[in-house]
Amino acid sequence: MRLLAIRLVWRLLALLCLALGFIGIFVPGLPTVPFLLAAAWAAGRGWPALEAWLLNHPRWGTSIRNWREHGAMPRRAKWASSGMMAASALLMGFSGAPLWATLGVAGVMLVVAMWLWRRPES
Structure with missing residues (x-):
């Protein structure tokens, strides 16, 4: 039961960060990529399918992978x-x-x- 609750918290955090990243696409001054990085990080702890989707995303996946592997940004x-x-x-x-x-x-x-x-x- 405790493991299920922890996984749910990670999933909720991943969804929150993903939502904020999506809003950042349209709102000037609200960053997108940092929220997507946080979403991938949280998804990696509780939602492997979402993490894989983010890492393979055609637009944002490269930035997330570069940050994870090298701490690099364009x-x-x-x-x-x-x-x-x-x-x-x-x-x-x-x-x-x-x-x-x-x-x-x-x-x-x-x-x-x-x-x-x-x-x-x-």
Whole structure:
């Protein structure tokens, strides 16, 4: 019974991430691939058929496999992510948010961008 409950939790997490990834296709600023990576990860723990479907998907499968095998991401994705983070920091700067919050968020995004650009390219 406990094993069934754990498998159900993994499946629900995989479905949630898959749904968020799908929404990210249409909503600017909501990433798609990170949610698909998380969906494949969760599916690998509780839903092997969904994991196989994601890994063999014609559009997203290559990105998921490259991330799993090499921690790699395409340069285009790095540029897009960096651009979105820069635009978000700029928007936050003009939003009237407290200076400490703006600088803190910008600092976190800068660290993420530095980590991102150190990843291998597919």
